[in-house]
Amino acid sequence: MTLLLDDPYAAAALLRTGELVAFATETVYGLGGDARQAAAVVAIFAAKGRPHFNPLICHFAEAGAAFDEVLPDSRARALAQVFWPGPLTMVLPRHPRSRVELLAGAGLETLAVRVPAHPRALEFLRAAATPVAAPSANRSGRVSPTTARHVLEELSGRIAAVLDGGPCQVGLESSVLDLTGPMAVLLRPGGVSRAAIEAVIGPIGAALPINGGPTPTLRSPGLMLSHYAPNLPVRLEAREVAADEALLGFGAALQGAGLAWNLSEGGDLAEAAARLFSGLRWLDAEGTRLGLRRIAAQPVPKEGLGAAINDRLTRAAAPR
Ligand code: TXA
Ligand code: MG
8 A cells, every 4th residue: 555654765765666656846746756767667657647658857856966867058057056946847858878767758869857846855856866757646637736645545556655745835837948949948837937937048939839729749748738637627717606616716706606715815826826736626526526517717817827827727627
């Protein structure tokens, strides 16, 4: 059965033996395996039910270790100075001598690397002393976990342990930035805003459209439109709400819903990000139990962290 651990050293020891260990980061919980052990990497895809063409992020305790596996340029070094440890993932050319399993990067010539900011994750990664491949610790296509309990709900019995680190403070996944071309491209909006990245390296390429435009699946195979999918359908930009709907509120909540969760009464985007995935999970479970028809989400501003929040909501609402 799956152990719930508090000790990062015990968790690291398990990982070294090839076991899968979910661990808290500041963004969401990751489903970790030793990126240098083929069997562990294969097991990550299996436990998550993830298609093999969708590459994993490698996690490190410090920038030096991350940059041993890739070919960082001056932009990558500058960004690491400012944002690591923190919610930024950089996609860079793989180092020709990297011993990270090719499957971890889905066979691509590139590798996504990140140094997370959670103190317990850093202790775990330092003790593991190997690149730790980790997608979000949810079943493929579902909402990312922000507590150890969320992880156990979906992965109990499929992984050796969860390293508990409490509720995730950021609550949204890292921003994924592709630095393999002359123009940096934001593949996934996340915990570090586009404006903050541009303040360090100048203008970056347009975020790939998720509404209408060409499918972004080639450049970042994981950016499938239907993702973060609750069981109940999701209605966006709700300006009124019905009694058979579960309300995901923001700011002054609409009245009349059958069930309600407010992301942030004060309209604070950081608070809203941290409460988004727990809210979706709770409304989905309770709303289903109460026989409600769908989740209605109030508008959230699109600036700063709001870009990432709206990205996740759009995916949660996408046709399946
Ligand atoms: O905050 C996070 O990033 C969390 C925590 C655990 O670190 N991890 C996470 O991993 O969200 P995952 O696997 O759920 O999402 C990683 C995203 C996917 O969209 C994947 O396609 C993209 O990063 N990605 C990974 N490696 C890539 C690569 N070499 N090229 C392009 N995209 C890549
Ligand atoms: Mg994920």
